[in-house]
Amino acid sequence: MHEAATTDAAATVRRARFGKLPERIRYEDMTQEVETDPNARTKSTYNPEGAWNYYSCLALDLGL
Structure with missing residues (x-):
């Protein structure tokens, strides 16, 4: 019984x-469904020839 009193104290x-821990957040509350624009694919297509502009490599930066 002495042990339980120590634990409670x-x-x-x-x-x-x-204080106390914050309430748990459900997964459903962390996600959001958004309608997409049907024309979005034509506006933001992947361009493989221009993709190298966004690629960062230390060896390329140093000219190795």
């Missing part, structure tokens, strides 16, 4: 110092 001190 430690828990009380811990809660007083740190």
